[in-house]
């Protein structure tokens with residue numbers, strides 16, 4: 001059962017559980033409360049219980065129509081590739097603006113340093129994307145990335161909803177890792193496209209950045225595991 005001296009991390013965990021649960025089941029918050037109060041802080045158990053609730057209350061699948069393409073929809077892989085670059089270019093620029101605030105809100109010296117280093121890396125990620133556009137003879141254009149905007153808003157909300165200290169640090173790591181995972185997934189896909197399209201210079205740039213995103217993600221995991229999550233228990 002949940003221990004009361006574990007309140008801080010419990011609150012943070014409930015916040016996340018609520019967010020992911022309410023997306024699928026906006027009216028099932030009473031079930032969420034049940035889960036949160038009757039589970040211990042074992043992530044696997046939470047996931048298993050949540051999965052059980054989901055499967056038993058899943059609405060029946062309904063047939064969907066094919067979505068009509070917009071006038072300027074991508075026709076071939078090269079168009080999709082260029083769209084992806086524009087999307088990431090926007091995402092990296094937005095991250096470059098947002099990361100300093102997260103870094104200032106962090107209190108753990110290790111986390112502060114990791115975020116500071118990643119701000120410098122992010123600046124390079126922007127330059128590498130510009131280099132990609134240039135190597136393809138295209139102008140660097142940013143196209144609003146709805147996914148990253150949502151993740152950044154969640155990161156901002158996370159800071160507002162956590163007390164400064166280890167709990168906010170744990171929240172900043174959680175929010176940052178969602179952003180890193182988005183980047184890892186996007187760079188991985190674009191690198192695969194660049195390979196097929198024989199865009200060698202782009203591929204080289206994308207793989208370099210992908211490697212840095214993965215390293216940053218691993219570092220954040222290790223900071224959370226070795227220091228912060230336990231500290232946020234009391």
Ligand SMILES: [Fe+2]
Nearest residue numbers: 092122125183
């Ligand atoms: Fe990046």
Ligand SMILES: [Fe+2]
Nearest residue numbers: 180183213216
């Ligand atoms: Fe990143």
